[in-house]
Amino acid sequence: MPDQEQHQVFVGIDTHADTHHVAVITDYGKPVKDHEFSTTSSGYREIVEFITGHGEIGGVGVEGTGTYGAELTKVLLQAGMPVIEVNRPNRQQRRMHGKSDPLDAYQAARSVLAGTSTAVPKAKDGPVECLRVLRAGRASAMKSRTATINQIRDLLVSAADELRAKYRGMPTAPMIAMMARSRPSGHLADPNYVTARVLRTLASRYQDLTTEIDDATESLREILDSYAPLLCDLPGVGTDVASQLLVTVGDNKQRINNEAQFAAPAGVAPVPASSGKSTRHRLSGGGDRHANSALHHIVLVRMGSDSRTKDYVDKRTAEGKSKREIMRCLKRYVAREVYRQITNPVPAPMIxxxxxxxxxxxxxxxxxxxxxxxxxxxxxxxxxxxxxxxxxxxxxxxxxxxxxxxxxxxxxxxxxxxxxxx
Missing domain, CATH: 1.10.260 (434 Repressor (Amino-terminal Domain))
Known part of the structure; x- marks a missing residue:
C-alpha cells in the first residue's frame, strides 16, 4: 500500500490471559495485518511498535479493559493512543462468521471504525481503583462469614442436646464469643468433642472475618473522607453505597459527560417499551448491577425515612402508580442527584x-x-x-x-x- 501513511488506521485487540491478538485495518475497513503478542512488558512494547508502524492511529479498540486488557490499556494510554472499550461480538455474529482470535480482533477494530463502540475505559490509577480492590476483598470476606455462620447453625441442629443447650436462644455475637472461648476436651472418637472443636474453629474464623470486614470498611471510609467527603451527605448514602457508585464512575470522571450517561451504566436509563396501543417506558436492564443495587438501597431508605420521598410516593400512589413503577421513577431521580453530587459536590446545610x-x-x-x-x-x-x-x-x-x-x-x-x- 504505497499511500498507507496518508490514511488513518484502526486497531482491534482481543485480550487473553497469556496472549493478545492485535489486528489493524484501514479507515475504509480493509484488513492490513494481525499478529499475536505475549502479555509481558516486552510484549506490550512490541504491540505499541506494531500499532504505530502502520500509520496514524484513529482509535484502538480493546476487549476487557478492566480484566485481561487492564495493563495493556494503561500502556496504550501512556503512549498517547485513543483507547476505546469494546464489548465482545454478539452470539449471532459469532454463529454467522465463526470465532477465532484474529476474527475477534478485526471485529473490535471495525466496531471502533463504525462508531458502535465509544466507551472510554476506566483509568484504574487513582483512589477509586483502591475502593474497587477493597470492596472486592470485603465482599469475599462477607460471603465467607455468611457461609461460616450458616455452617455453625447447621452443626448445632444435629449436635447433641448437651451441646445445643449451651447456645440455645443466644444472639449471634455472644454465641460466637462463647464458642471461641470454649476449650472442649475429649478424644477424636467422640462425636460431641469433635463437634465442639469444629464449632470453636468456625467461631474463631467468624471473628477473624469480622475483623477483616471492619478493617476494609474503615479503609473505605478513610478514602471517601479524602476523595468524596460530601457524597455521604446525601440521604440514604453510606460508605458501601458511595464506594460502589464511585467505582461505577471510575477515576476519570470525564468518561461520563452527563447524568444521562451515568444513568445508563447504573441500569436506570429509560428505554421505550411500547407495543401496539401501549405507550410506555421501562428502565434499562443493562449496566452495572451493583450500581443499580446501590440506587435501590438509597430508594428503600428514603421511602422509609425521607419526608420528601414519602410525599412523592403518596402523590404517585394517588395517581394509580404501583410501588414498582414509583421505585423506578425514584431510581432515576436519585441517579441524577448522585451524579450532580459526584461532579459538583454541594455540602449539606449546617445543622x-x-x-x-x-x-x-x-x-x-x-x-x-x-x-x-x-x-x-x-x-x-x-x-x-x-x-x-x-x-x-x-x-x-x-x-x-x-x-x-x-x-x-x-x-x-x-x-x-x-x-x-x-
Whole structure:
C-alpha cells in the first residue's frame, strides 16, 4: 500500500490471559495485518511498535479493559493512543462468521471504525481503583462469614442436646464469643468433642472475618473522607453505597459527560417499551448491577425515612402508580442527584446550630414535631447529623427564627412597660 501513511488506521485487540491478538485495518475497513503478542512488558512494547508502524492511529479498540486488557490499556494510554472499550461480538455474529482470535480482533477494530463502540475505559490509577480492590476483598470476606455462620447453625441442629443447650436462644455475637472461648476436651472418637472443636474453629474464623470486614470498611471510609467527603451527605448514602457508585464512575470522571450517561451504566436509563396501543417506558436492564443495587438501597431508605420521598410516593400512589413503577421513577431521580453530587459536590446545610437554638428558646422536640408534623426521633437524628433533609432543615430553621422573633418582641414589650412604670 504505497499511500498507507496518508490514511488513518484502526486497531482491534482481543485480550487473553497469556496472549493478545492485535489486528489493524484501514479507515475504509480493509484488513492490513494481525499478529499475536505475549502479555509481558516486552510484549506490550512490541504491540505499541506494531500499532504505530502502520500509520496514524484513529482509535484502538480493546476487549476487557478492566480484566485481561487492564495493563495493556494503561500502556496504550501512556503512549498517547485513543483507547476505546469494546464489548465482545454478539452470539449471532459469532454463529454467522465463526470465532477465532484474529476474527475477534478485526471485529473490535471495525466496531471502533463504525462508531458502535465509544466507551472510554476506566483509568484504574487513582483512589477509586483502591475502593474497587477493597470492596472486592470485603465482599469475599462477607460471603465467607455468611457461609461460616450458616455452617455453625447447621452443626448445632444435629449436635447433641448437651451441646445445643449451651447456645440455645443466644444472639449471634455472644454465641460466637462463647464458642471461641470454649476449650472442649475429649478424644477424636467422640462425636460431641469433635463437634465442639469444629464449632470453636468456625467461631474463631467468624471473628477473624469480622475483623477483616471492619478493617476494609474503615479503609473505605478513610478514602471517601479524602476523595468524596460530601457524597455521604446525601440521604440514604453510606460508605458501601458511595464506594460502589464511585467505582461505577471510575477515576476519570470525564468518561461520563452527563447524568444521562451515568444513568445508563447504573441500569436506570429509560428505554421505550411500547407495543401496539401501549405507550410506555421501562428502565434499562443493562449496566452495572451493583450500581443499580446501590440506587435501590438509597430508594428503600428514603421511602422509609425521607419526608420528601414519602410525599412523592403518596402523590404517585394517588395517581394509580404501583410501588414498582414509583421505585423506578425514584431510581432515576436519585441517579441524577448522585451524579450532580459526584461532579459538583454541594455540602449539606449546617445543622449543628439547630439543637442549640432550640434549647436556648426552651422548646422541646415534641413541640417542634407538632408544628413541623414530624416524628421527634426523626428530628433528633436531623439535629445530630444522622440524616439529611435539606427542605426540612430550612423549615426547621425558619420556624426557630420565627419563635426567636416572637420571644424578642415579648421581651421588648415587657421592657417598654417596665420603663413606662413610675
Amino acid at each position: 449543628t446550630d439547630l439543637r442549640l437554638q432550640r434549647r436556648e428558646l426552651g422548646i422541646t422536640l415534641q413541640q417542634v414535631a407538632e408544628h413541623l408534623h414530624q416524628w421527634p426521633s426523626y428530628l433528633s437524628r436531623l439535629e445530630r447529623g444522622r440524616t439529611r433533609n435539606d427542605s426540612l432543615t430550612v423549615r426547621y430553621r425558619s420556624w426557630l427564627g420565627e419563635q426567636a422573633s416572637a420571644v424578642g418582641q415579648i421581651e421588648r414589650h415587657q421592657l417598654s412597660r417596665c420603663a413606662g412604670t413610675p
